[in-house]
Amino acid sequence: MASLKLEHVKKVYDKNVVAVHDFNLEIADKEFIVFVGPSGCGKSTTLRMIAGLEDISDGTLTIGDRVVNDVEPKDRDIAMVFQNYALYPHITVYENMAFSLRLRKMDNEEVHRRVCQAAEILGITQYLARKPKNLSGGQRQRVAIGRAIVREPQVFLMDEPLSNLDAKLRNQMRAEIILLRKRIDTTFIYVTHDQTEAMTLGDRIVIMKDGYIQQVGTPQEVFETPKNLFVAGFIGSPQMNFLKAKLVRGAGDYTVELYGIRVPLSAEKCAKLAAKGVGSQDVILGVRPEHTHLAFDDADNTIEGVLRVNEMMGSELHLHVDLADGTSVILRIPTLDLTEERRAGLAYGNRLRFAFPEKVVQLFDPKSEESLLF
Amino acid sequence: MAERKIPEVDIIVDEKAGVIKEVGPQRKLRSKKGHERRTNGAIYTVLTVMSIVWLVPFVFLVLQSFRSYKLEKGGMVDYLLPKTFSLDNYAFLFEGSNFFHWCGRAILVGLACAAATVALVCLAGKLFDRQDRGARPARVGILGACLAAGYALLVALTAALQGFAPAERPVAVLVCLMLFLAIGAIIARVYLKQDSKLLRSIPGYVVEDRHEGAKKLAAMFAEFALLAIILQYILIPMTKSQYLLWYTNTLTIALFTAVLQTAIVLSVSYALSRLRFRGRKLIMNAVLVLGLFPGFLTMITLYFLLKQMGLTQSGAVPGLILIYCASSGMGYYISKGFFDTIPKSLDESARIDGATRFQVFMKIIMPLAKPIVIYTILMAFMAPWGDYVFASYVAFGDQQGYNVAVGLYNWVNTNDFQNYFTRFCAGGVLVALPITALFLALQKYYVEGVTGGAVKG
Numbered sequence: 001m002a003s004l005k006l007e008h009v010k011k012v013y014d015k016n017v018v019a020v021h022d023f024n025l026e027i028a029d030k031e032f033i034v035f036v037g038p039s040g041c042g043k044s045t046t047l048r049m050i051a052g053l054e055d056i057s058d059g060t061l062t063i064g065d066r067v068v069n070d071v072e073p074k075d076r077d078i079a080m081v082f083q084n085y086a087l088y089p090h091i092t093v094y095e096n097m098a099f100s101l102r103l104r105k106m107d108n109e110e111v112h113r114r115v116c117q118a119a120e121i122l123g124i125t126q127y128l129a130r131k132p133k134n135l136s137g138g139q140r141q142r143v144a145i146g147r148a149i150v151r152e153p154q155v156f157l158m159d160e161p162l163s164n165l166d167a168k169l170r171n172q173m174r175a176e177i178i179l180l181r182k183r184i185d186t187t188f189i190y191v192t193h194d195q196t197e198a199m200t201l202g203d204r205i206v207i208m209k210d211g212y213i214q215q216v217g218t219p220q221e222v223f224e225t226p227k228n229l230f231v232a233g234f235i236g237s238p239q240m241n242f243l244k245a246k247l248v249r250g251a252g253d254y255t256v257e258l259y260g261i262r263v264p265l266s267a268e269k270c271a272k273l274a275a276k277g278v279g280s281q282d283v284i285l286g287v288r289p290e291h292t293h294l295a296f297d298d299a300d301n302t303i304e305g306v307l308r309v310n311e312m313m314g315s316e317l318h319l320h321v322d323l324a325d326g327t328s329v330i331l332r333i334p335t336l337d338l339t340e341e342r343r344a345g346l347a348y349g350n351r352l353r354f355a356f357p358e359k360v361v362q363l364f365d366p367k368s369e370e371s372l373l374f
Numbered sequence: 375m376a377e378r379k380i381p382e383v384d385i386i387v388d389e390k391a392g393v394i395k396e397v398g399p400q401r402k403l404r405s406k407k408g409h410e411r412r413t414n415g416a417i418y419t420v421l422t423v424m425s426i427v428w429l430v431p432f433v434f435l436v437l438q439s440f441r442s443y444k445l446e447k448g449g450m451v452d453y454l455l456p457k458t459f460s461l462d463n464y465a466f467l468f469e470g471s472n473f474f475h476w477c478g479r480a481i482l483v484g485l486a487c488a489a490a491t492v493a494l495v496c497l498a499g500k501l502f503d504r505q506d507r508g509a510r511p512a513r514v515g516i517l518g519a520c521l522a523a524g525y526a527l528l529v530a531l532t533a534a535l536q537g538f539a540p541a542e543r544p545v546a547v548l549v550c551l552m553l554f555l556a557i558g559a560i561i562a563r564v565y566l567k568q569d570s571k572l573l574r575s576i577p578g579y580v581v582e583d584r585h586e587g588a589k590k591l592a593a594m595f596a597e598f599a600l601l602a603i604i605l606q607y608i609l610i611p612m613t614k615s616q617y618l619l620w621y622t623n624t625l626t627i628a629l630f631t632a633v634l635q636t637a638i639v640l641s642v643s644y645a646l647s648r649l650r651f652r653g654r655k656l657i658m659n660a661v662l663v664l665g666l667f668p669g670f671l672t673m674i675t676l677y678f679l680l681k682q683m684g685l686t687q688s689g690a691v692p693g694l695i696l697i698y699c700a701s702s703g704m705g706y707y708i709s710k711g712f713f714d715t716i717p718k719s720l721d722e723s724a725r726i727d728g729a730t731r732f733q734v735f736m737k738i739i740m741p742l743a744k745p746i747v748i749y750t751i752l753m754a755f756m757a758p759w760g761d762y763v764f765a766s767y768v769a770f771g772d773q774q775g776y777n778v779a780v781g782l783y784n785w786v787n788t789n790d791f792q793n794y795f796t797r798f799c800a801g802g803v804l805v806a807l808p809i810t811a812l813f814l815a816l817q818k819y820y821v822e823g824v825t826g827g828a829v830k831g
Contacts, residue, residue: 051722051726052725052726053722053725053726072725072730073722073725073726074725074726074727074728074729074730078726079726079727080722080723080726082719082722082723083719084717084719086717086719086720086722086723088720088723088724088738089742090741090742091741099724099727099729099737100727100728103727103728103729103733104728147723147727151727
C-alpha cells in the first residue's frame with residue numbers, strides 16, 4: 001500500500017516519437033485509478049513506466065516516498081495483470097501463483113497458505129493442479145489476478161485485464177474486481193479503453209489522448225463537467241451530441257441560439273461565462289442523448305429533425321435523427337413513457353421534434369475545443 | 375472440373391448395376407490411375423536403389439567389424455558377409471585391460487547396490503514427503519538410519535569384492551560405484567513411470583515433471599561423463615592400443631563443447647531476442663556475413679595461434695574445445711527465432727514477479743524452449759564428435775591428442791592397413807553407439823526443435 005506520484009513524466013521512443021507528454025498525477029494510498037483513452041493514447045506506456053518495463057525518459061516517479069526511476073521492476077513491489085494473462089505455460093496454476101513467492105525464498109508453508117487463500121478468494125481452488133492451457137479465458141484471468149494477489153504488493157497494476165474476455169464474462173469479472181478491491185484494500189491502477197469499465201471501477205478516472213492527460217476526476221465529474229470536446233465525446237454511450245450554436249451575450253445574461261430556438265442560460269452558467277469574459281461567439285453545444293426528450297405537442301423551443309434509424313434497445317429507443325443542416329443527433333428515449341400510438345409514429349423518414357433542459361447543456365469553444373463552463 | 379466429375383460418379387453407379395453406358399470417361403479414369411501407379415513405382419524404385427547405395431557401406435562396415443581376425447586377417451576383402459564371426463577386433467581395442475574378466479562381477483555387484491539405493495531413496499523420500507512431514511526428531515532419526523544403511527551397504531560391497539585380486543580391488547570399487555550410480559539413474563529415469571508413486575515420493579521431485587527432456591539429457595550426459603572418467607582413469611592405463619585414449623579425447627571434447635557451446639548460443643540468442651541495445655542489428659548482420667565464410671579458411675592462422683599457447687599436439691584437447699566454442703555464438707539464428715515466438719509479456723510478468731534477467735532465462739525461457747535447447751545441445755555434441763579436419767591438424771602428429779576419427783584414419787592410412795581394416799570397422803561401430811543412443815532418446819525433441827525453429831521463427 002502506497003501513494004504514487006508522477007511528476008512531468010515523459011516517454012520518448014527512438015526517432016523522437018513522444019508517447020507520453022508531461023504526465024503529472026498524484027495517486028493517493030488505496031485509491032483506484034483508471035487510465036482510459038483510445039488506443040495509442042499512451043495509457044499503457046504510462047502503466048509500463050510505473051511497472052518499470054519501460055524507461056522513463058524524463059520526470060520522476062515516486063512510489064511511497066522513494067523515487068523509483070532507476071529501480072528494477074522486481075524491486076518496486078508492484079504486481080501487474082497483463083492483457084494476455086502472461087501465465088507461465090509450463091507450470092501448474094499453483095506454481096504460477098507461487099512463482100514470485102518462491103523467488104523470494106519464502107517458506108513453503110507460507111507459500112502454501114498464501115496461494116490457497118488467493119485461490120479461495122478467486123474460486124480457483126479446484127484448478128490449482130492444472131496447467132494454464134487447460135483453463136478457460138475467465139479462469140486464466142483469475143489465475144493472473146491470483147498471481148498478483150499473493151504478492152500483497154504496494155501497487156496493483158492492471159493492463160486491460162478484461163479485453164480478452166467475452167461480453168458476459170467481462171461484466172462478471174468487472175463486478176468481481178470491484179469485490180476484490182474491497183477485500184484487498186490497496187492502490188490500484190487500471191488501464192482500459194472501455195469507458196464503462198472506467199466509470200464503474202474507478203475512484204478517479206484519468207482520460208488520455210495522444211499522450212496528454214485530458215481530464216482527471218471522479219466518474220461523476222468527468223461525466224457531468226467534461227473539460228473539453230474529447231472528454232465529452234469519450235465518456236458516455238451513445239456519444240454526446242454536438243450541435244453548432246451561437247452564444248449571445250445580453251445585458252448580464254447569456255442565451256444560446258440554435259436551429260431557430262433560444263435557450264436562455266441559468267444564472268450559475270452566466271456567472272461562469274461572465275467570469276471568463278466570454279462574449280458573443282460561435283459555440284458547440286453538447287447534450288447527451290439520455291437528456292433529450294421528444295416533444296409531441298409542437299411546443300416552443302423544440303428542434304425538428306427527420307428520423308433515420310430507430311434502434312430498439314429494450315428499455316429504451318435510440319433514435320438517430322438528421323437535423324435541417326444534415327447534423328446527425330442521437331436521442332435516447334425510455335420506452336416506458338411512450339404510448340403505442342406514438343411509438344408507431346417513430347418510423348423511418350418521419351419528422352419529429354425534440355428538446356432538452358437547459359441544465360444539462362455543455363458549451364465548448366469551437367477553436368480551442370475547451371469547455372466554456374469548466 | 376465439375377463437368378468431368380459428374381460422368382465419373384455415373385460410371386460407378388452404372389458398374390454396380392452391371393451396365394456400362396459411357397466408355398470415354400472410364401478409359402480416361404483408368405489411364406489416370408495407371409499413370410499414378412507408374413509414377414509411384416518409378417519413385418519407389420529410385421528411392422530403394424538410393425537407400426541401398428546409402429546403406430551398403432554401413433552394413434559392410436558393421437559386418438566386417440565382426441570378422442574373425444585370427445582366421446581371415448584384417449585386410450580389405452571383396453565379400454560382404456564374413457565367413458566367420460568373432461569379437462576379435464573389439465577385443466583388440468581393449469586388449470590388455472582385463473576388462474571382460476571382472477566387468478561381469480562388477481556389473482552384478484553394481485546392480486545389487488543400485489537396487490538397494492533406489493529402495494533407500496524412495497524410503498527416505500516417503501518419509502520426507504512435503505505433504506506429511508514427520509516431526510523433526512523423527513526425520514533426523516530416519517536420516518541416521520539411512521546413513522547407517524548406506525554404510526552397511528558399503529561394507530557389504532567391500533566383502534563382495536574379496537573375490538577380486540588385491541591389486542584390482544580399488545579399480546573394481548570405483549567401477550562398481552560408477553555403475554551403481556549410472557544404473558540407479560537409468561532405473562529411476564527409464565523404468566519408473568512419470569507419475570509413479572515411487573518417483574513422486576523422492577524428495578524435491580515435482581509431481582508433473584516439467585523438465586522431462588532436460589532430465590533425460592542430463593542423465594545421458596552424466597552417464598557419458600562417467601564413461602569418460604572410467605575410461606580415462608581405469609581402462610586407458612591398462613590397454614595396449616590407443617583406441618580408448620582417442621575415444622576419451624573425443625568424448626571429453628564433445629562433452630565440453632556441448633555444454634559450453636549451448637550456454638553461449640542460448641545466451642547470445644536470448645540477448646539478441648530480448649534486449650535492445652545499440653548495434654544489435656549491426657552485430658546480427660555482421661555475424662550473418664561472417665558466417666558465409668567457411669570456417670576452414672582460418673585453419674592455418676588458428677594453428678599458429680594455438681601453438682603459441684601450447685594448445686596443439688599433446689594439448690590438442692583443450693585447443694579443440696577452444697576452437698569449437700570460440701565462434702559458436704554465431705549460430706544463434708535458430709534459437710533466436712524460437713525465442714522470438716515466446717511472448718515477451720512472459721518475461722515482463724516474471725520480472726515484475728521478482729525475477730532477474732538470468733532467472734527469467736533459466737526458469738521461464740529455458741523450459742519453454744526445451745526443443746530448441748535439446749537441438750542446440752545435440753548439434754554442439756555432434757559436430758566435434760565426428761570432426762576430422764580441425765582435429766587432424768591441431769593434433770598434428772601426436773597420438774596423445776588424436777580423436778577417434780583421426781586415430782582410426784591413421785590406422786588404415788599406414789602401410790599396415792591390411793591388418794587394421796577390420797579393427798578400423800570395429801572402432802567405427804563403437805564410435806557410432808553414443809550418438810545413436812542420443813538420437814534415439816531425443817529424436818522427438820530434435821524434430822520439434824528443427825521444425826519449431828523454422829516454422830515459427
